[in-house]
Amino acid sequence: MLAAQTPQVSISGRVLLGGRETAPLPNAWVVLHRITRDGGAPIDSVRSDARGRYRITLRRPDSTGVYVLSAWYDSLAYFSSPINVDRPAVHADDIIAYPTTANGPPIKLARRLATIAHPGENGTREVLEILELENTGQTARITRDTLVPTWAGRVPERGAQFRGGQGDISPDALVFRHDSIVVLAPIPPGPVKQLSYAYSLLPDTRTFAIPIDQETAELNLLVEDTAAAVTAPKLQRLGVQELEQRRFAAYRAGPLKPGDIVEIQLPAGKFRAQAVLPYVIGLLAAGMVVALVWALKKKPLAQPVTPS
Numbered sequence: 001m002l003a004a005q006t007p008q009v010s011i012s013g014r015v016l017l018g019g020r021e022t023a024p025l026p027n028a029w030v031v032l033h034r035i036t037r038d039g040g041a042p043i044d045s046v047r048s049d050a051r052g053r054y055r056i057t058l059r060r061p062d063s064t065g066v067y068v069l070s071a072w073y074d075s076l077a078y079f080s081s082p083i084n085v086d087r088p089a090v091h092a093d094d095i096i097a098y099p100t101t102a103n104g105p106p107i108k109l110a111r112r113l114a115t116i117a118h119p120g121e122n123g124t125r126e127v128l129e130i131l132e133l134e135n136t137g138q139t140a141r142i143t144r145d146t147l148v149p150t151w152a153g154r155v156p157e158r159g160a161q162f163r164g165g166q167g168d169i170s171p172d173a174l175v176f177r178h179d180s181i182v183v184l185a186p187i188p189p190g191p192v193k194q195l196s197y198a199y200s201l202l203p204d205t206r207t208f209a210i211p212i213d214q215e216t217a218e219l220n221l222l223v224e225d226t227a228a229a230v231t232a233p234k235l236q237r238l239g240v241q242e243l244e245q246r247r248f249a250a251y252r253a254g255p256l257k258p259g260d261i262v263e264i265q266l267p268a269g270k271f272r273a274q275a276v277l278p279y280v281i282g283l284l285a286a287g288m289v290v291a292l293v294w295a296l297k298k299k300p301l302a303q304p305v306t307p308s
Contacts, residue, residue, distance in 0.1 A: 009058040009085045013092035015048045015071045017099075018189060019138045024052030025097055029072050032056050034065045061085040073097035076140055076186055098140040098188050105137040107151040107183075109214055110192050115222040115248070116201075116208065116264065123203030125266070127159065130167070132192040133183070140188035146175070149182035154211035158201050165196035208264040216256040221264070222248040229265040232256075 011032065017025040031045040048054045048071075058067070069080040069092055078097045083090055111132040119125050133151055135141055141150045155162065157179065164171025173185035174197060187193055201208060210219070221230060226240055226249040238250035253262065 007060065009061050009087070010055060010089045011058055011067075011069070011083060011085075011092060012053065012055045012090070013069065013080070014094050015052045015054065015073075016094050016096045017052075017073070018096045019098065022096065024048075024050070025071070025073065026050045026052060028052070028097070030054045030056070030095070031070045031072075032058065033068050033070060034062060035068065036062070036065045058085060069095060071095045071097055074100045074140075076100060076142070076188070078188070096190065098138070100142045100186070101139040102142055102144045102148065104135070104139045104141045107141060107187055108134045108136060109153065109216045110134040111218045111220070112210075112216055113220040113222070114210060116224060116228075116266075118224045119203070124160075125201040125205070126198060127156075127201060128165070128196065128198045130194060130196045132194055133169075133187055134192045135187045135189045137189055140186050142186045143184050146182075146184060149175075149184055150187050152180050152182040154179055154213040155181050155197075155199070156201075156208065156210060158205045158208060159199035160202060162197060162199045165198055167194040167196045169193055169195040171197075206266050206268070208266055210262040210264075212256045212260040212262060213258055215258065216254055218252065218254040219256060219262065221251040221253075223251070223264060224248050225267055227267050230263070231265075232262040233260050 013030075015025040015028045015030060016022050026048055028048045029045055030048055031042045033040050034043050044056050044058070046054050046056055056069075061067070063086075067083045067085055069083065070077045072078075074097070076097070078095050080092050080095050083092055109131060111130075113130040115128045117126045131153070143150050155176065162176040162181070164174035169183060169185045169187075173183060174195060175182045175184065176197075181197060183195065212219075219232065222241070222243070223230065224246060226247060228249065230237075230249075230251050232251070232253035233256060234253050236252040238252060240247050241250045242248075256262070
């Protein structure tokens with residue numbers, strides 16, 4: 001369906017080169033993309049002028065689509081926020097590009113959030129972690145190969161079935177290797193970049209430790225077992241919060257340094273009849289054997305028959 005408000009929209013903005021001093025980026029390709037439920041595709045492009053400015057005319061805007069702009073610089077694409085095309089003229093946010101390097105300053109872990117759920121029917125607990133990574137340098141951090149990631153961090157030992165989730169960093173750029181998660185996506189300066197991943201805790205897990213292998217500005221915990229005991233440096237208890245009709249005990253800790261101990265003592269999982277069924281069957285079988293032996297001992301011996 002085509003939008004009826006305007007037959008065409010004039011979209012303008014600037015492309016800037018970030019660093020110690022932000023400056024206009026001339027002669028950069030700026031591409032307008034339309035994104036729909038079926039996918040996305042570029043629909044027009046122009047080059048920025050000497051002042052980094054550009055203007056693109058969007059004819060017959062599609063009200064069912066989302067429009068974004070991108071600019072390429074030093075092998076990376078930088079995207080704008082979604083553009084509202086319901087008026088004749090739109091000024092987009094500045095697109096800031098950066099030089100790239102594989103040897104820049106280390107990426108910082110600004111925040112780590114872990115949500116630990118109640119045990120499921122099989123006794124495992126699902127854990128969702130959201131990490132916020134920050135590049136405080138002047139260049140975009142990239143990787144030359146998979147052996148040298150842009151960032152890496154330890155994952156819990158008691159976790160299993162690790163899988164990447166949605167965020168600013170695609171799950172396709174996350175690799176779980178031995179006891180760590182590694183990021184292969186570029187990380188430019190500016191706002192923090194979020195990534196997420198989930199995993200399952202083994203059924204017999206009573207002590208859950210979150211490894212702190214690098215400086216972490218803030219750690220947040222949401223534990224659905226409100227009777228769980230949490231220990232961590234500089235721990236703050238924030239009470240019980242309700243999220244999507246579920247109740248979680250909330251905690252905040254940090255800043256944390258490498259080697260700090262964060263542990264959660266989890267209560268025993270709920271009683272599950274199917275978990276003890278094999279033991280019940282075994283006890284019943286043993287009881288039947290004992291009863292049979294007892295009955296045989298009590299049965300009178302057969303008397304010899306006297307011939308008449």
